[in-house]
Amino acid sequence: MPSAAPDAADVQRFTAALQRLTGRDAPGRLGVAVSGGPDSMALLLLADAAFPGMVEAATVDHGLRADGAAEAETVGRWCADHGLRHATLRPERPITGNLQSAARTARYALLEEWRVARGLDWLLTAHHADDQLETMLMRLNRGSGVGGMAGVRGRSGVVLRPLLDWRKAELAALADGAGMPVAIDPSNADPRFDRAAMRARLGDVDWLDPVAATRSAAALAEAEEALDWLSDRIAAGHLAASGAGWVLTDTDYPREVQRRLVLRMVALADPAASTPRGDTLDHVVATLRAGGQASLGDWLLRGGARWTIAPAPPRRMVGDRAGGEAEGTDGAQ
Template sequence: MPRASPERPSLTAALARSYAEHGLASRSVLLAVSGGADSTALLVGTARVRDTLALRVEVATVDHGLRPEAAEEVTSVVGLAARLGLTCHVRRLALQPGAGVEARAREARYATLEVLRQERGLDFVATGHTLDDQAETLLMRLSRGAALRGARGIHARAPTLIRPLLACSRQDVLAFLATEEVGFVRDPMNADPSLFRTRVRLDVLPALNRAAGFSTVEHLATFARLASEDEALLAGLADAAWERLALDGGGLDAVGLRALEPPLSRRVLARLLVSAGARVDHATLERGRDVVARGGAMPLSDGFLLKATGGRVR
């Protein structure tokens, strides 16, 4: 039987603390439940703490239309929610398999959940992302060349979205479900080697753990959390710099932009490029900073030019 990590609080305690810290006491939440281990633990755990927090709870499950067996999984989620005394909403989509199916399914699912949240007058949507998801996301983004902003990983909270299990590991989830004697489904997409996340989960992360001699999941997730805090600080400083350097008629003060430290000049320059509709990547930013330093012009995507002339960058 899986055992919860002894150094962390129980899953229900972690859930209660997360909901309280994010101000959900006496408020309402829509739980996104697929029937997998993580979301099932979210469902059962939230049902255990809802009275203590005076939390209004409803459940949503989405059939993406990609697997015939998903209909049975939806039925199991509806049944579990009913046994816990919770209203469950079923939404069925008609996605097509093929390139980018994981991203397309995620986008459609979140859009569907947000519409349902508004229809039901609920404050937040909650998903079952865990420490392991955070670690996997960080490794995926770093491998693609992400900077600090990308290293933030999965956010614990967005305007109408909360991830209250983000401090719990998948081991904690499995231990909780075993203790509660609650079953869950295994999505075959989670074992599909054509998906990047699957390869990170089944190959990369275990290899990293073996090389380190210990589980790196919590360390990776901690780095993502600290990166998020650092990025928030730098983003605030960059916003202040933008306000200070923005010139009437458009563009930025070139002298002031050159005086910024690299982490701030990149962010301010990126904001200028994005506001014009130009594509932004690391190589473009570095070439742009060179133009700002020397003066002159450089071509950007979609026919744009970045110019640093007459004391103005535009």
């Protein structure tokens, strides 16, 4: 049975958000990621009402829950009743390891493959203001910087999140009012997962405003973009190849800009190297500011008027004159 249409005001609110994110009055063809929960079902309802004939949906069945297949079928039936094309996507290999992280990686890979195959311009996900607040608090608890505290971005490449200024309760009411079938994923309340534990702690907190937090996250995202722009401009003018490494010829910048310049040096020297973060990166920057030298994996960075990165010299092996074992210079002497 077809669901009731959403209010015109809600559709206009959604349309305006999507137009802001894309910079287009007519965003193009939209792919909607739909788990079957109230948030994503409400997203699908709004997208179809705002841009009829331009929407397709996909549900990822990770194979982690017995109900996953049935929930995908429910979404598929709703789409069929409303003339929408729907696909159920499944990973080729079982999800293992850190389940939430691995499932997220597999999900976005499957959705992007589907988006490209279907010729869709954008992929929409149902992240909302309550999700944003949870993300910010989790990252605050980990000591994140500007980029981390910017939280979930409204736009990441072709991925759009037009519901970041909507509350979870609003979306649930929208889906309920339209008579949509919704599924409840029990893992969303499983305290073994960090986000679920944070969600439970926020359940009785009424003095934190998720929508205000979303505005703060957006401001931090703009600050992050500005810092990256500045760092790119500096790198373009003052970071050059030097032998097997790189040299930064102008280093007199605020510490946060210096952090970003060091990251660019490491990435240019070794694109496959892991990105230094947190205390490791802070230690390197402090050492270079003091004119010292610091090692990062196979690379040696030196401070001073100019900062350089070059392959670290091989460990000097000291042989025992009497024929004993050789040992590295950093071993017990």
